[in-house]
Amino acid sequence: MDATITVQSSNVDLGEILPQHAREGIERVAGKYFGQLTTAAVHFTREGQSYRCTVNMQMSGTKMMTGEAQNDDAFQAFNTALNKAAKQLRRKKREVREDKGTRLDKDMLLRDGLRAG
Template sequence: MVTRQDAGDIASRIIVSGHQVAVGEALRDHATEALDDLSRKYFGGAEDIACTFSRTGDGGFGCAIRVHSGKGLHFDGEAEHAAAPAAFNLALERVAKQLRRRKRELREDKPVNPTRDGVL
């Protein structure tokens, strides 16, 4: 389990694990850093992030990412690829797209929105 906390920021807990597969330090560090950056970009940080690597039936790798950003908001992304880092990147893109769309919905829902009204 990898936990990162910085002073002054919302503490986020990031768990990178493997399901019947060993996760090396390089992959763990890459995943932790990318997930930390993603959680800071959207909503100022996530409460919990779980990333699980597994083997697929055809010899490749699968990656499942679940982000809990509070108040019952859960975002999931899954991907498969022959290489574990590529599977992680694909799953991360799917979660980022969901977070981006949710953030846009919240921003455009406001009654006075300079971005939506074309003022900016």
């Protein structure tokens, strides 16, 4: 994907595996819903004993989808936040799909085929 995916943190050492895990998760979700990722940002902060993760994703033609989660494990916080953003994308995709009208030409062909058979 040619979109920009940024992974940042405030006062948290992310290492090498967590940013890679975040990028792969964003790319997987982006490929599943709409397919054209415009921009994505993942931000980790530390709040006491737990981590807070915010995931912002924008697909082409949609508004920014945001998921936020807090957990004692940074990976779990990211996965939960990503699932929240993915749920918003799934709902948006369903909304767009259900908004389309019925194609009369295909509908008539199907009905004619059912009557003939």
